Amino acid sequence: MTSGPENTELPPEQTPSLEGTPSPLVTALQREHPEWTAQVIEAFGETTFVIPRDQIVAACSFLKSWPEGQFNFLADICGADRGVEEEPRFEVNYHLFSTTKFHRIRLKVVLNEEDTHVPTVTGVWRTANWHERETFDLFGVIFDGHPDLRRILLPDDWQGHALRKDFPLRGYEPYSLK
Amino acid sequence: MSSSVTIPPQFEVVDRPLDTQMTISMGPQHPSTHGVLRLELVLDGEMVVKTTPDIGYLHTGMEKLFEYKKYQQGIVITDRMDYLNPLGNNLAYVMAGEKLLGLEIPVRAQTIRVLMCELQRIASHLVWLGTHALDIGAMTVFFYCFREREKILNLIEAASGGRLTPSYFRIGGLMMDLPAGFENRCKQFLNDFPPALGEFHKLLTGNKIFQRRTQGIGLISAEDAIDWGLSGPCLRGSGVNLDIRRANPYSSYENYDFEVPTEPDGDVWSRYMVRMREMKESHKIAAQALSRLQPGPVKADAPKVVLPDRAAMKTHMDALIHHFLIVAEGFDVPAGEVYHPIEASKGELGVYIKSDGGPKPSRVHFRGPSFVNLSALPVMSEGEMVADVVAIIGSLDVVLGEIDR
Amino acid sequence: MGLENVIAEALPEVLTTRLDSLINWARKSSLWPATFGLACCAIEMMNATTSRNDLARFGAEVFRASPRQADVMIVSGRVSRKMAPVLRRIYDQMPEPKWVISMGACATSGGVFDNYAIVQGVDKIVPVDVYIPGCPPRPEMLIHAVMMLQDKVMKESVRDRKDIPEEEAREAVVPGTLPVTDGSTARQNTLPESRPYTIASRHERRRSS
Numbered sequence: 024m025t026s027g028p029e030n031t032e033l034p035p036e037q038t039p040s041l042e043g044t045p046s047p048l049v050t051a052l053q054r055e056h057p058e059w060t061a062q063v064i065e066a067f068g069e070t071t072f073v074i075p076r077d078q079i080v081a082a083c084s085f086l087k088s089w090p091e092g093q094f095n096f097l098a099d100i101c102g103a104d105r106g107v108e109e110e111p112r113f114e115v116n117y118h119l120f121s122t123t124k125f126h127r128i129r130l131k132v133v134l135n136e137e138d139t140h141v142p143t144v145t146g147v148w149r150t151a152n153w154h155e156r157e158t159f160d161l162f163g164v165i166f167d168g169h170p171d172l173r174r175i176l177l178p179d180d181w182q183g184h185a186l187r188k189d190f191p192l193r194g195y196e197p198y199s200l201k
Numbered sequence: 202m203s204s205s206v207t208i209p210p211q212f213e214v215v216d217r218p219l220d221t222q223m224t225i226s227m228g229p230q231h232p233s234t235h236g237v238l239r240l241e242l243v244l245d246g247e248m249v250v251k252t253t254p255d256i257g258y259l260h261t262g263m264e265k266l267f268e269y270k271k272y273q274q275g276i277v278i279t280d281r282m283d284y285l286n287p288l289g290n291n292l293a294y295v296m297a298g299e300k301l302l303g304l305e306i307p308v309r310a311q312t313i314r315v316l317m318c319e320l321q322r323i324a325s326h327l328v329w330l331g332t333h334a335l336d337i338g339a340m341t342v343f344f345y346c347f348r349e350r351e352k353i354l355n356l357i358e359a360a361s362g363g364r365l366t367p368s369y370f371r372i373g374g375l376m377m378d379l380p381a382g383f384e385n386r387c388k389q390f391l392n393d394f395p396p397a398l399g400e401f402h403k404l405l406t407g408n409k410i411f412q413r414r415t416q417g418i419g420l421i422s423a424e425d426a427i428d429w430g431l432s433g434p435c436l437r438g439s440g441v442n443l444d445i446r447r448a449n450p451y452s453s454y455e456n457y458d459f460e461v462p463t464e465p466d467g468d469v470w471s472r473y474m475v476r477m478r479e480m481k482e483s484h485k486i487a488a489q490a491l492s493r494l495q496p497g498p499v500k501a502d503a504p505k506v507v508l509p510d511r512a513a514m515k516t517h518m519d520a521l522i523h524h525f526l527i528v529a530e531g532f533d534v535p536a537g538e539v540y541h542p543i544e545a546s547k548g549e550l551g552v553y554i555k556s557d558g559g560p561k562p563s564r565v566h567f568r569g570p571s572f573v574n575l576s577a578l579p580v581m582s583e584g585e586m587v588a589d590v591v592a593i594i595g596s597l598d599v600v601l602g603e604i605d606r
Numbered sequence: 607m608g609l610e611n612v613i614a615e616a617l618p619e620v621l622t623t624r625l626d627s628l629i630n631w632a633r634k635s636s637l638w639p640a641t642f643g644l645a646c647c648a649i650e651m652m653n654a655t656t657s658r659n660d661l662a663r664f665g666a667e668v669f670r671a672s673p674r675q676a677d678v679m680i681v682s683g684r685v686s687r688k689m690a691p692v693l694r695r696i697y698d699q700m701p702e703p704k705w706v707i708s709m710g711a712c713a714t715s716g717g718v719f720d721n722y723a724i725v726q727g728v729d730k731i732v733p734v735d736v737y738i739p740g741c742p743p744r745p746e747m748l749i750h751a752v753m754m755l756q757d758k759v760m761k762e763s764v765r766d767r768k769d770i771p772e773e774e775a776r777e778a779v780v781p782g783t784l785p786v787t788d789g790s791t792a793r794q795n796t797l798p799e800s801r802p803y804t805i806a807s808r809h810e811r812r813r814s815s
Contacts, residue, residue: 067300067539095427098542099568101553106563118540118551118568122427122441125448129540150430153576161264176257176605177723178688185722186265186564194722198687198730229692232641232671236648237689258689259645262723278718284646328649347656354653365646365742602645605686 046070048126051091056082071116071129076141079117079132083147086119086128094119094128097144100154102162104188112136113164117144134164143169161186221245227590229258235332235594236601238575247586252579256572259605267565271531272298272372275565280366282567283603285328288321288357289545291370293567296451297541297552298372301534302506309497310374311453316387316490317360317369318452319483323394324353325546326480333473333595334405337414342404349397352390359383373507374500384491391488398480406477415469419581419593422467429577432570433548434479435597438472440465445544459486469596476598506532531560547571547598569603626763633677633703634756635665640676640700642693644683647710647742651682654745661745664752673699678755679732680748684712685725697732705759707751708734711741 049070053060059082062073074082086094099118106112111133119128132141143166145151155166156175163184166172174181183190227240237258243251263282267275279294280287292314299306306314331346354364360379361367369376405411421431426439436443444461446454462478464471500507508527509520526532536558542551548570555564574597581597582590610622643651654661655669670676673696685693697706708728711717714737716726728734735758738751 066537067303069539071538097430098549099540099551099553099566101564101566101568103555103564103566116538116540116553118553120542122443122448127449127540127542129538148430149428150573150576153572157572174257176260178257185262190265190722192262192265192269192721198690198725229689230642230673230696232669237644237692258686258692259684260686260688260723261684261719262721263719266719266721281646281718284649344657347653348658351653351656351658364744365649 048091048128055089056085069127069129071131073131073133076132076134079130080142080144080147082130083117083119083144086130087147092128093121093123095148096120096122097148097150097154098127100144100151100158102158102164102186104162104186107189110135113139113162115141115158115164139164140167141165142167145169160184163187222250232336235599238594238599238601238604240578240590242587242590244587249582249585249587249590252582252590254575254578256575256601256604259601261602261606263606264565264567267562269561271560272534272562273527273531275562276368276371277366279567280363280368281602282606283545283547283550283569283571283600284365285325285600286321286546287366288317288369289325289543289550290567291368292318292452293541293543293545293550293552294554294565295370295372296543297539297554298534299501300539300541301537301554301556302372302503302532303535304373304501304503304506306374306452306501307498308453309495310499310501312490312493312495313375313379313499314370314452315454315457316487316494317357319487319490320353320356320387322483322546323480323487324350324357326476326483327353329476329546329595329598330401330405333592333598334411336591336595337411339405339408339411342401345397345400345404349394352393356383356387356390359386371500371507373503374498378499384494387487387491391484391491394484395481398477398484402477406474412470414589414592415473415596416466418469418585418589419596420466420468421577421581425580426467426577429580430573431548431577432573433544433546434472434475435548435574435577437461437463438475438596439467445542445549449542451541451543457486457489469592472596472598533558533560534562542568545570547600547603548574550603567603567606569606571597571599571601571603575599575604627760629764630760630762634759636667637665637678637705637752637755637759638676639666639669640673640679640696641669641671642679642681642696644681644685644689645712647682647713650742650745651680651709651748654748659745659749661749661752664749664756666752673697674701676700677703678705678707680707680709681713681728681732681734682709684717684719685728685731686723687725690725690731693728694731705735705755706732707736707738707748707755709738709748709751710743711739714739717741 046065049063049065059074059078060072064071086092097117098120101116103114103116104112105114113134115132115134117130119130134141141164143151143155145155152170153175155169156172158164159166159172160174160176161184177185223244225242225244227242229237229239239255239258241253241255242249263278266278276291276294279290282290327346327350331343334342357367358364360383361369361376421439423439423441426436426441440463442461442463447461459482462475462482464474504523509524513520514524534556536556538553538555540551540553542549549568550570551568553566554562557563578593578597582593585593613620613622653659679697679700681693708714712719712724713728716724718741720726725731736751736755738747740747
């Protein structure tokens with residue numbers, strides 16, 4: 024894998040090798056959609072798929088309606104900053120859950136620092152609205168197509184994105200009323 | 202209008218349609234918003250046309266703080282998140298750490314965890330009931346609930362030293378074992394609780410005013426609830442039988458006999474009934490856990506992760522060295538990421554920990570159930586009156602510490 | 607002494623006292639707090655009003671929702687930067703005489719949360735009369751603080767309380783230490799030295815762009 028500007032996959036040395044056989048869910052999914060199930064990590068009893076950014080909406084809609092998956096519950100969308108010097112820098116994790124089959128899966132989208140756009144999944148689950156606003160607020164990841172992308176936790180006139188690794192813990196200046 | 206009023210000549214009567222919609226701010230300082238929540242209400246008279254919650258008034262930057270603290274230092278911060286259910290927060294964080302480390306927790310520790318979590322669930326529901334009833338107008342219930350809650354806080358304080366911020370669990374087990382006499386006091390509380398619960402039912406459940414104020418208000422269907430990510434009693438009040446303790450059991454919950462109460466209607470009254478019945482089920486689980494307590498270790502067998510007993514630390518050299526290293530440098534957690542959900546008193550509390558392999562996590566994220574439950578407030582409160590918005594917020598049981606983190 | 611005895615003999619149904627004592631006694635015995643519960647300390651404040659630790663015994667009978675009807679503002683909980691202007695506005699809306707109790711470690715000094723989001727001490731925004739340590743403080747500590755505030759109120763004088771002009775109200779004034787005998791210690795021009803704000807963290811990189 025070349026680490027060019029469109030790098031949306033984990034470099035090979037960071038993909039853990041699969042030990043043992045993959046779970047039946049993973050094999051069924053790889054049979055159905057090999058185009059975005061190439062990178063899968065199974066560790067600590069959890070399954071993670073690293074999905075290219077432009078296929079995340081298709082993957083989510085498929086997983087929601089797939090009879091063997093039925094992932095109708097989006098538990099969480101969580102951003103992460105791998106580090107200032109890392110390429111790709113940001114990742115967005117989607118934690119899915121099925122209220123009928125009780126299994127969980129994680130989808131991960133990795134993003135470069137210069138191009139932090141991801142299509143929104145609010146069309147698939149409406150609860151993604153606030154989660155994506157929070158990820159935008161704290162990391163600066165922009166969700167294309169989001170109905171109302173604005174800051175949710177930090178004040179509206181805040182400069183910067185607080186949970187990035189290069190934002191200092193104590194902020195830039197102490198609070199004063201003026 | 203009627204001709205009985207004579208308007209003095211200096212006032213001009215104009216026939217002009219008024220703007221019927223008004224935007225008001227149910228501001229951050231409000232007695233009924235359960236914390237610093239701001240709602241922008243667009244009202245048409247008394248009816249709510251649109252609600253927009255504005256949160257962030259309690260944003261504490263906890264997730265950033267976790268990255269600068271070792272794993273065991275982070276337990277203290279988790280108490281302050283959902284401050285009505287601190288043991289639940291502790292449990293979620295600690296279990297995620299244990300999942301990363303692959304620790305095996307002894308049976309006594311698991312039983313005590315179940316017992317304390319269920320007591321904490323009862324305490325959290327008591328605050329919910331007291332404040333919800335207070336907002337609707339029943340002030341007596343507030344005092345009765347807090348009287349019962351004081352008994353639970355006494356128990357938690359006896360075990361851990363803190364009433365509201367216990368930090369009782371550690372990665373690998375508990376902080377320390379239960380004190381002497383705890384079991385008798387707990388048994389005394391569990392005997393006293395069902396009559397108190399009966400009192401609450403007598404005060405509220407049969408009360409026509411309470412029924413009129415809560416039935417048919419704040420409706421949300423089961424499909425909408427799942428789509429909006431509701432969990433916990435809010436979801437079970439809409440008829441969906443989902444409880445993480447049954448769906449993804451943790452900490453030996455699969456060995457306990459309890460029901461998962463659900464109500465079909467999806468209104469404020471259903472959520473109220475679900476939580477009242479949950480208190481009874483929690484009481485049942487706590488009684489079972491108490492009866493199953495057997496002597497045993499309360500910390501896992503992992504000397505590099507779990508602090509040794511103080512007696513051992515003072516007499517054995519290797520225990521002293523381990524204690525020093527764990528406190529001063531922390532323990533290295535294997536690289537990877539986990540997401541561990543538990544059933545907190547408000548819903549699915551999930552902790553996502555991403556570790557780089559060092560003593561401090563790289564990213565910790567808490568999926569707060571109140572955060573997601575509040576996002577469904579606009580759906581529930583459309584078309585309701587302003588006074589009903591207060592009842593709906595009460596029924597959602599939001600805690601701003603968990604929303605804003 | 608002489609005047610009291612003369613009046614006591616002549617008119618036994620008349621009580622005499624100093625004006626300061628009477629006014630201060632009336633004020634301290636009915637300190638009505640404004641509900642300003644922010645976080646976990648608010649729950650302990652609620653615990654202090656319930657039947658086990660009854661704050662109403664000390665005069666704090668009702669917690670007024672409207673700041674216009676309140677005497678004391680108990681800031682209980684962490685004050686985030688988004689909430690700080692709101693706090694100041696509520697304080698400004700309270701009519702004189704007013705006092706502030708800063709409850710808990712987070713309101714006093716930022717507490718556990720030494721980071722970008724929390725104001726490190728509510729005395730940067732409003733003048734505080736009593737500080738309560740603890741995380742969260744026990745309800746008994748809140749009652750003790752109310753009693754301390756009552757002692758402080760008893761030592762005030764009617765001469766001290768004037769309408770504070772606008773620019774002085776805007777400064778975050780650090781109050782003097784107990785007891786206050788006249789209004790002079792309430793005005794200090796030097797704020798205490800604060801810790802330097804440029805402690806580098808492991809992940810800080812000052813970008814040149």
